[in-house]
């Protein structure tokens with residue numbers, strides 16, 4: 001729906017392509033699944049597919065229905081189901097559409113093999129639990145899975161794991177050591193690296209890397225910015241000033257009156273609130289840009305509006321452009337900075353972009 005309300009998200013095709021190339025360049029010997037789960041982290045699955053369909057080695061999704069839709073849209077590259085199948089119907093679709101599927105437990109393997117016609121080629125990523133304790137086979141179950149699969153013809157096997165702390169101080173050493181121990185004499189393909197591991201831990205690159213957040217131009221690290229990593233923000237969230245208020249000392253702003261003016265101030269009200277996906281927990285002081293200048297939010301974020309300080313931007317009146325995050329017309333505000341102020345990560349901000357926000361796909 002197009003609306004007159006000024007809020008817009010813009011998604012940049014060139015940034016998605018640039019960021020995918022960064023991942024490829026960092027892991028030149030590996031192929032890269034473009035991870036487009038969660039509606040491409042809020043950017044739009046079909047926009048990401050459209051941007052990357054020529055050059056992506058493969059796409060990784062969560063739901064089998066999305067994988068099937070990609071096939072029906074003519075995507076011929078490998079498509080990975082990141083958590084594997086959830087039902088017998090999914091298992092049949094794996095065979096029918098030639099999907100690559102994670103197998104993370106023996107029950108899931110049994111469901112797959114029971115539901116797929118014998119002899120149909122299967123591409124399986126056996127997921128090992130190397131310490132995250134979320135999904136994955138233990139050493140005993142891995143041995144059993146390999147015994148079950150060994151006699152089957154037409155099975156293309158990859159060993160896979162997922163890192164819990166590739167972005168943090170403990171890094172990947174412990175999980176990588178466990179992976180190597182569990183893999184034993186395995187000489188086939190491996191897939192280990194998420195964005196953080198692609199960027200910081202080249203020893204994990206293996207045969208297939210799995211870039212997610214970096215495709216969208218945000219940083220997986222608290223201590224290194226996306227710009228420092230050479231990434232370009234793929235989403236800009238922008239709006240306008242729809243009202244201006246003059247404050248005198250002691251005046252309060254917004255629900256709860258959490259902000260109190262200490263001196264005379266001029267504030268702007270922006271058409272963007274938590275119902276658009278802006279984090280309600282962003283406190284006063286969260287970065288925002290107006291007419292090319294960085295300023296700060298003021299008071300609590302409401303459902304449809306938030307306020308910002310215009311005291312130092314006297315030229316900004318009604319209709320002045322605002323960048324909530326990304327490289328917008330009104331300035332650059334890293335989504336990572338907004339997320340950090342709100343106690344979350346850019347992943348969550350992007351995924352929370354509300355359906356009511358109109359999106360432009362920019363060539």
Ligand SMILES: *Cc1c(COP(=O)(O)O)cnc(C)c1O
Pocket residue numbers: 035037082162193194195196210211212213214220
């Ligand atoms: C989401 C996901 C990724 C991508 O992680 P980023 O941190 O966004 O790069 C990689 N692998 C698996 C299994 C995932 O579920």
